[in-house]
Amino acid sequence: MSYTRALTAQTFSLIDTLHAYGMKELVISPGSRSTPLAIAAELHEGIKTYIHPDERGAGYFAIGLSKKSRQAVGILCTSGTAAANYTPAVSEAGLSHIPLIVLTSDRPQELKNVGAPQAIEQNGMFRNFVRYQTELPIADEHESAISLIDDKVMQASQFFTGINLGPVHFNIPIREPIMPDVDAVDLFNREEKNIEPPLVIPRNIERLQGQGLVIIGETAEDLSDLTELLSHDNLTVICDPRQNIRTKLKGSIVNHDLIFSSLEESQEEYIDTQADFIIRIGEPVTSKLTNGFLKKTKLPQILISEFQDIKPFPKTPDQVYTGTITEILSKLVETSNENSLKSWFTSLSNKIAAYIDHNIDSFKDEGRHVYEIIHNTHEDRTFFLSSSMPIRDFERYDTRVEHDVFANRGANGIDGVVSSALGLATSNPVTMLIGDVSMNHDLNSLLLAKLENIDFTIIVFNNNGGNIFSYLPQYAHKPHFERLFGTPLDLNFEHAARLYDYNYVRLDSVDQVQEKMLNAKGRNMIEIMTDREHNLESHNQLKAELKKVVQNFGA
Incomplete structure (x- = not known):
C-alpha cells in the first residue's frame, strides 16, 4: 500500500x-x-x-x-x-x-x-x-x-x-x-449508529412535600415534557432567559431579577416561611441578584444537574441528583393545591410587567429599544443575545415571553457571539442583540451570512463603548474610567454592512423602530445610536420606580 x-x-x-x-x-x-x-x-x-x-x-x-x-x-x-x-x-x-x-x-x-x-x-x-x-x-x-x-x-x-x-x-x-485519492469514496461505507442519550435516574431520590421554588437555568435537555408538572400550584417556577420552557409555561417568573433586587427583609422572611424547599435545575441563572438570594436564604436547596461536572454556584446545595432532569423531577416533587407562594410571586411578577407596559413610553434609552424590539418581532424568530447588557435588558423588558432565546454563557465572554448567532441561524431565523464593543470583536464573522445565505438580523447598540461598566464600581473612578473601561471606539458600522453586503438601517430614535424592518428576510443590520450616560440614568430611574412597586406589594 x-x-x-x-x-x-x-x-x-x-x-x-x-x-x-x-x-x-x-x-x-x-x-x-x-x-x-x-x-x-x-x-x-x-x-x-x-x-x-x-x-x-x-x-x-x-x-x-x-x-x-x-x-x-x-x-x-x-x-x-x-x-x-x-x-x-x-x-x-x-x-x-x-x-x-x-x-x-x-x-x-x-x-x-x-x-x-x-x-x-x-x-x-x-x-x-x-x-x-x-x-x-x-x-x-x-x-x-x-x-x-x-x-x-x-x-x-x-x-x-x-x-x-x-x-x-x-x-x-x-x-x-x-493529496488523497479523491475516487476512494467506497471507504464511506459505515452504517449510522443509533445515538440516543441514556436515561440516568439516581436511586436515592427523596420525595419533597410542600411549596417550593423551582429555579431553572439553561439546560441541554428539552424540558417541554415537564410543563404539566411544573404548572402545579405548589411549585413556583423561575426561569432564566435561556430556558425556553418559559414560553410554554403559563405563570413562570421571568422578571425575578427585578424582584430579588428590591425585596425588603419582611418579604424575604415571607418567602422563607412559605417555601419548604428550593430546586435548582441546570446552569446557574444569569441574574446576580437571584443568585444573591440563593446564597443567603436558609431554605434547603436541591440541585438537579444533567451533567457529572456539578456546578454548585452560587451556594453549595444540600442535595444533588445527577441525570435525566425530566425523570428526576417527576420522582422528586409531590404536587398539591397549596398556592400561597406561587400566588404571591405571580401577582408581583404581573404587577411589575404591567408597570413596565404602562410606563415604558416615558423612556427613550436602550432598554426602551429592547422592549420595542421584543414586542415587534414575530414569534417565529429566535433571539441570540450577546453578553453584558443585551441579555440583562432582555430579561428586564421581556413582558411578552414568546421568543426562544440563546446566548453563550459558559465563559460569559464577548468573543465569537456573532459567529454563534450565525450558526444558530442556519436552522431558523435569528435576531441578534449586541453592543458595539462585542460587535467589533467578531466583525469578520458577518461574512458567513453571505457565504451561506443565512437569514439573519443583527441589531447593534452603538453607545460608543462598554455600557455595562457604567453599572459597576469602576464607574466611580472618573479619571481613568473612559480609557480603561468605557473604551469609546468611535465606529460607524454602516461600513461593515457595506463590506459584507448587509441591508443597513441607522436609528437615532426609538420612534423609528418598525415591525417591518425587524422581520425582514435576508441579511440585515440595524445600528441604534444611544448614549451611555442617558442609558445609566434611565436604567436607574426605572429600577427605582420598580423597587417601590415591589416593596409596596404586601407579604
Missing part, C-alpha cells in the same frame, strides 16, 4: 466513522495540512460543510450549529496557530457542554521543534477544556490502522451525549504528499 492510499484510508475512515457516530456538520477553515480531511468531508454525502476563514469564528460558529440540538458538530483546521485560535471556542464548549469535535491537522514528528514552519505542540493543547483527546499515528499500512480509528471514535463518542457531554480533540499528524 502506498502512503497516499494509507493516508486516504486513514482520513476518509476518520470522517466516515465520525459521521456514523453523529457528526453531520463540519466547519472547515482553509489550510494546506488539513487537505485530505477537508476533501473527505466535502466528498461525504452525509456531511454538510461550512467554510469560515477565521478559526476563532469557526469554532464559535460550530457552537451555534449545536446550540439548539446539542448534536455533535466538527471543526477542522490546518496546523500551527490556526489550531490555537480554537481555544476560546473550545473553552466555551467545555463549560457549556457542547459536543464539539475538534480536528486539528498537524506536522509530523520530524518537523516538530526544529524550526519548521507552522509547527507548534498541538497534542493535548486543549486538555483543560475537552472531555477526551487523542493523537493519531502517521498513516501507514499496519493492519490495525483502521480498527484504531474505530476504537478512538467509539471512545470519543461517549461524550457526544449523556452526563459527560462536551468537546473532544483529535490531533492528526499528516506527512506529505497530502
Whole structure:
C-alpha cells in the first residue's frame, strides 16, 4: 500500500466513522495540512460543510450549529496557530457542554521543534477544556490502522451525549504528499449508529412535600415534557432567559431579577416561611441578584444537574441528583393545591410587567429599544443575545415571553457571539442583540451570512463603548474610567454592512423602530445610536420606580 492510499484510508475512515457516530456538520477553515480531511468531508454525502476563514469564528460558529440540538458538530483546521485560535471556542464548549469535535491537522514528528514552519505542540493543547483527546499515528499500512480509528471514535463518542457531554480533540499528524485519492469514496461505507442519550435516574431520590421554588437555568435537555408538572400550584417556577420552557409555561417568573433586587427583609422572611424547599435545575441563572438570594436564604436547596461536572454556584446545595432532569423531577416533587407562594410571586411578577407596559413610553434609552424590539418581532424568530447588557435588558423588558432565546454563557465572554448567532441561524431565523464593543470583536464573522445565505438580523447598540461598566464600581473612578473601561471606539458600522453586503438601517430614535424592518428576510443590520450616560440614568430611574412597586406589594 502506498502512503497516499494509507493516508486516504486513514482520513476518509476518520470522517466516515465520525459521521456514523453523529457528526453531520463540519466547519472547515482553509489550510494546506488539513487537505485530505477537508476533501473527505466535502466528498461525504452525509456531511454538510461550512467554510469560515477565521478559526476563532469557526469554532464559535460550530457552537451555534449545536446550540439548539446539542448534536455533535466538527471543526477542522490546518496546523500551527490556526489550531490555537480554537481555544476560546473550545473553552466555551467545555463549560457549556457542547459536543464539539475538534480536528486539528498537524506536522509530523520530524518537523516538530526544529524550526519548521507552522509547527507548534498541538497534542493535548486543549486538555483543560475537552472531555477526551487523542493523537493519531502517521498513516501507514499496519493492519490495525483502521480498527484504531474505530476504537478512538467509539471512545470519543461517549461524550457526544449523556452526563459527560462536551468537546473532544483529535490531533492528526499528516506527512506529505497530502493529496488523497479523491475516487476512494467506497471507504464511506459505515452504517449510522443509533445515538440516543441514556436515561440516568439516581436511586436515592427523596420525595419533597410542600411549596417550593423551582429555579431553572439553561439546560441541554428539552424540558417541554415537564410543563404539566411544573404548572402545579405548589411549585413556583423561575426561569432564566435561556430556558425556553418559559414560553410554554403559563405563570413562570421571568422578571425575578427585578424582584430579588428590591425585596425588603419582611418579604424575604415571607418567602422563607412559605417555601419548604428550593430546586435548582441546570446552569446557574444569569441574574446576580437571584443568585444573591440563593446564597443567603436558609431554605434547603436541591440541585438537579444533567451533567457529572456539578456546578454548585452560587451556594453549595444540600442535595444533588445527577441525570435525566425530566425523570428526576417527576420522582422528586409531590404536587398539591397549596398556592400561597406561587400566588404571591405571580401577582408581583404581573404587577411589575404591567408597570413596565404602562410606563415604558416615558423612556427613550436602550432598554426602551429592547422592549420595542421584543414586542415587534414575530414569534417565529429566535433571539441570540450577546453578553453584558443585551441579555440583562432582555430579561428586564421581556413582558411578552414568546421568543426562544440563546446566548453563550459558559465563559460569559464577548468573543465569537456573532459567529454563534450565525450558526444558530442556519436552522431558523435569528435576531441578534449586541453592543458595539462585542460587535467589533467578531466583525469578520458577518461574512458567513453571505457565504451561506443565512437569514439573519443583527441589531447593534452603538453607545460608543462598554455600557455595562457604567453599572459597576469602576464607574466611580472618573479619571481613568473612559480609557480603561468605557473604551469609546468611535465606529460607524454602516461600513461593515457595506463590506459584507448587509441591508443597513441607522436609528437615532426609538420612534423609528418598525415591525417591518425587524422581520425582514435576508441579511440585515440595524445600528441604534444611544448614549451611555442617558442609558445609566434611565436604567436607574426605572429600577427605582420598580423597587417601590415591589416593596409596596404586601407579604
